[in-house]
Amino acid sequence: MAALSVTEIISWGIAYYSFPVVLRAMERDLGASRAAVTGALSVALAVSALAGIPVGRWLDRHGPRALMTTGSCLAAGLLLAWSRVHSLGALYLVWGAMGLAMAAILYEPAFAAIVQWFPYRRDRALLILTLAGGLASTIFLPITAALLERFGWRTAIEMLAVFLAVTTVPIHALVLRPARTVPSPKATLPEPEVEGMPLGAAMRTAVFWILAFAFAVSSFVAVTVSVHAIPYLTLLGYSSTYAAAAVGWMGAMQLPGRLLFVPITSWLGANKATASIFLAQGAGMALLAMVTRLPGLIPVIVLLGAANGMATLARATTTAEVFGRRYYGSLNGAIGLWANGARSVGPVGASLLGAWLGGYERVFWVLAAVVAFAGLTVLTAAAAMRRRGSSAHTL
Numbered sequence: 001m002a003a004l005s006v007t008e009i010i011s012w013g014i015a016y017y018s019f020p021v022v023l024r025a026m027e028r029d030l031g032a033s034r035a036a037v038t039g040a041l042s043v044a045l046a047v048s049a050l051a052g053i054p055v056g057r058w059l060d061r062h063g064p065r066a067l068m069t070t071g072s073c074l075a076a077g078l079l080l081a082w083s084r085v086h087s088l089g090a091l092y093l094v095w096g097a098m099g100l101a102m103a104a105i106l107y108e109p110a111f112a113a114i115v116q117w118f119p120y121r122r123d124r125a126l127l128i129l130t131l132a133g134g135l136a137s138t139i140f141l142p143i144t145a146a147l148l149e150r151f152g153w154r155t156a157i158e159m160l161a162v163f164l165a166v167t168t169v170p171i172h173a174l175v176l177r178p179a180r181t182v183p184s185p186k187a188t189l190p191e192p193e194v195e196g197m198p199l200g201a202a203m204r205t206a207v208f209w210i211l212a213f214a215f216a217v218s219s220f221v222a223v224t225v226s227v228h229a230i231p232y233l234t235l236l237g238y239s240s241t242y243a244a245a246a247v248g249w250m251g252a253m254q255l256p257g258r259l260l261f262v263p264i265t266s267w268l269g270a271n272k273a274t275a276s277i278f279l280a281q282g283a284g285m286a287l288l289a290m291v292t293r294l295p296g297l298i299p300v301i302v303l304l305g306a307a308n309g310m311a312t313l314a315r316a317t318t319t320a321e322v323f324g325r326r327y328y329g330s331l332n333g334a335i336g337l338w339a340n341g342a343r344s345v346g347p348v349g350a351s352l353l354g355a356w357l358g359g360y361e362r363v364f365w366v367l368a369a370v371v372a373f374a375g376l377t378v379l380t381a382a383a384a385m386r387r388r389g390s391s392a393h394t395l
Contacts, residue, residue: 001114001128001129003171003172003176004176005129005133006132006167006171007068007072007168008107008110008129008132008133009132009133009136009139010167010168011072011075011105011136011164011168012133012136013139013140013141013144014075014079014140014160014163015079015101015102015105015106015164017137017144018144018156019041021144021148022153023038025153026153030085030087030088036088037088040088040094040095041095043092043096043099043344044098044099045099045343045344046340046344047096047099047103048099048100048102048103048106048340049336049337049338049340049341049343051103051104052103052108052332052333052334052336052337052340053199053333053334054333055103055104055333056108056199056328056332056334056336057199057330058329059109059329059330060112060326060328060329060330063113063116064109064112064113064176065172065173065177065178067104068104068109068168068172068176069169069172070104071100071101071102071103071104071109072101072164072169073165073169074101074104075101075102075105075168076161076169078097078098079157079160080161081094082094082095082098082157083154083157083158083161084154105172107130107312107316108332109329110129111126111328113176114126114316115320115332116325122317123262123265123266123313123317124262126313126316126317127262130258130309130312130313131258131259134254134255137251144156147159196323196324196325196326196327196331197324197326197331199327199330202323202331203334206381207322207381208323208331208335210377211315211318211319212339213338213374213377214278214371214378215311215315215335215336215339216338216342217278217367217374218278218339218371218374219311219340219342220342220343220345220346220349220367221281221285221367222281222308222343223342223350224346224350225247225288225304225308226247226250226251227350228350228354228360228363229243229246229247229288230243232288232364233246236291246297246301249301250300250304250305250308251305252305253301253305253306253309254306255309256306256309257305257307257308257309257310258312258313264276264310270317271318271321271379271381272379273310274314274378275375275376277310277375278307278311278371278372278378279375280303280306280307281303281304281307281372282368282369283303283368283372284299284300284303284368285365285368286365287299288300288364289368316332319331
């Protein structure tokens with residue numbers, strides 16, 4: 001857990017959060033528009049989503065050590081290549097390959113490792129990891145900005161590449177180990193067999209597609225808010241500083257949301273807790289759509305921030321609860337294909353939806369309805385599972 005917590009902070013901080021910090025410098029250097037440059041990040045996210053299934057299959061068969069070590073080596077090399085690009089074509093080529101590295105070092109393989117290791121206390125282990133990962137932006141955004149200001153963006157990225165290589169590569173290679181069983185918290189509990197449903201069988205169940213749809217909608221909503229809430233609020237008369245602070249506080253609310261996830265899941269169960277998260281997102285989007293009729297933004301910040309923070313944990317926990325641990329990597333990769341794919345098209349998709357519907361407010365109402373419908377669908381599926389035997393095999 002300590003090893004993965006450290007490497008996730010570094011991997012997210014450098015392989016993901018460095019991009020927006022050097023965005024303006026890249027625009028000037030490459031002589032390209034913001035849309036053209038940010039398209040490279042969208043390509044990386046799309047490639048990462050598509051790589052989720054083969055990466056998951058590898059994790060099921062071989063564990064995380066070789067994959068995450070290789071991914072760290074690839075990420076370090078691509079960061080060095082990124083620091084030397086002089087055209088949009090080269091930028092897209094490098095970040096397309098970076099999508100493969102991201103699929104091998106970010107949350108999905110780390111979640112798979114934890115699910116393999118922890119038959120008990122899994123939700124707490126996932127909580128620890130995501131709390132650590134949540135520090136990535138807090139730590140590396142200012143570090144990258146300071147390096148950018150002093151050395152320029154190319155040298156800054158080179159320095160970050162070296163740091164990623166000398167830290168994450170040896171940690172992944174030396175500390176990660178094959179799947180093991182952590183002792184039961186109660187001596188009287190037998191260690192469970194590692195069971196689960198293969199991907200092919202899972203894809204023939206209704207619950208698989210319900211979860212894939214729900215997490216895709218949730219990811220689309222989250223990225224839409226992060227990208228479009230600031231321009232929406234400024235159009236309504238809020239200052240850009242205030243709007244940015246509001247979105248920043250949504251990010252900060254992910255931390256208490258994740259801390260509440262474990263007790264809420266223990267109380268409601270994984271399926272009901274997941275459905276409640278989607279319903280909370282729907283309520284938050286509805287409040288955002290009618291923000292001009294509210295006394296303030298606090299309800300929007302709390303609901304959307306906490307729900308977005310919980311959704312990351314919910315996907316990992318619910319997938320393991322419903323389908324078992326044995327084939328978790330493949331299953332999480334397949335569901336992640338939809339969630340990460342929705343995240344990659346979210347910024348552009350929300351813009352096109354706004355142009356078609358005639359404004360942000362209508363977009364937010366539509367998304368509120370869709371994500372609330374997803375929550376109700378998950379709730380209905382959970383009820384069906386309880387009636388028919390609490391297993392996806394029976395749906």
